[in-house]
Amino acid sequence: MACLADRFADLERELNELDQPVGDGDHGSALKRGFRAAAEKLTDFKTDELPQAILMMAGSEFVKGAGGASGLLFSVLFNELGRACGESVRLEAPAFANGLAACVERITKIGKAKLGDKTMLDALQPASLAAAEKTSDGLVQSISGAAAAAEIAAQTTIDMVAKRGRGQYVAEGGKGHVDPGARSVAYIFQSLKTQVVSST
């Protein structure tokens, strides 16, 4: 969380700029606030806390810190990963894949988005599929697969026409601009990969 907080503090300006032509220019600020709130709260946690407790606390602090649609939607990622961990003392590949799948399902339900609507789902769903494919190769491979898939998928949102969020109201639904939510999803997985790789 601390690494995500630092990374998204660095990314704030870039993500705000991506959000400016298709929204109100605050996507980067929202995520920075969210990660910072989660990281700060977690400094009180002991390192032997269960992953579920850590992830769900991260989710609930994230939504409070970030606000807006992204606050709510991105918090689902941490809540569902946490739920998928159950009583495990470690985050393992199957829980990671199950958590991502549950996240995709919940975001689809509450956000009422479909693939191709030019949202975070367009990066999250391919990431989820990639993670599931690599489950038997272990967590590092699973996260790496998710990160690679999310990166490619985020780029494909450039030519999509937005059907959800503020982007749907701009000329041509923001065609020609990458979706900030999808880009953030790719950055999150990239950070997770870096973290997991460096700790093995």
Next chain:
Amino acid sequence: MIQGYVAAHSDRVAIGPKPRVVVRAEKKRHGRVGLVIGNGSGHEPIAMGWIGRGLLDSNAVGEVFAAPPPDLIVDGIRAAEFGAGTILLISSHAGDILNSEVAIEDARDLGIDVRPILMYDDISSAPKGQEEKRRGAPGTAFVYKIVGAAAEEGRDIEGLILLGERVRDRTRTLGVAVAPGISPLSGEPMFELSSDEMFIGMGVHGEPGIGRRKLGQAHEVVGEIMTQIMEDLPFGHGDEVIPFINGSGGTTLMELLIIYGEVARFLDERKIQAFKPLVGEMVTTQEAGGFSISLLKTDDEMNQLWTAPCSAPYFHL
């Protein structure tokens, strides 16, 4: 900002049980339906400025242009409970809807009777026939005031919801931007516009609009906007309307009054009566230059509620 507001109007508003919930200084009588909204800040005076007798009971204040999270909205709902249920107003934007829907579920799990009124009025954001996909824009003001007045009188919650939805369904708004506001977060202008252009259909958060045009005279600009609004409901000969000219923050009162003059003339030429217009900066987008026109097709009941006394610090007719 909340501290400053509450200090400036301590006779009428106060900080609630939580720091980002603003409430009336003197609570509503028990047995009346409460009225609350959770929304992003940055649009002052709305919504915080509209807390008071005859209007809102509480406001859950989010970050600038960002809907507050569910737990904060639940705090706002709890501060608007007086034993007869609570209405949560929702301005139709993704963040407001997402967070409010979760808040309603959470509040109901706690045994609170809370019901939503979803507000949408901006004609530029979806075509006629798909009104429920439209954004909330300054015309939401009519719902706040009319439902607020009726709640103060003691109407029951079902009646208030029907009234609010009726007001919403008879409201149409269209706005134009002539100069961008500066985002308080990034310090950058929210969009680019050259000095001889205007954007029709700018969103209340400075989201780019759908039509760039060359700037025209007040008469032409008003004519174009009013024609589109009129066709949309439609409004026609013999109707009575309440007009609301909202300044986005960077347009002078002088200009807003010139605009209203053109609106009055336009309506008069078409034999449409104007009742008690509201002209002012109520729903701002920082210092954005521009304005919106909202029309409510009104009736005697709505007229009475629109002009009912209220003591919110920043509502005036």
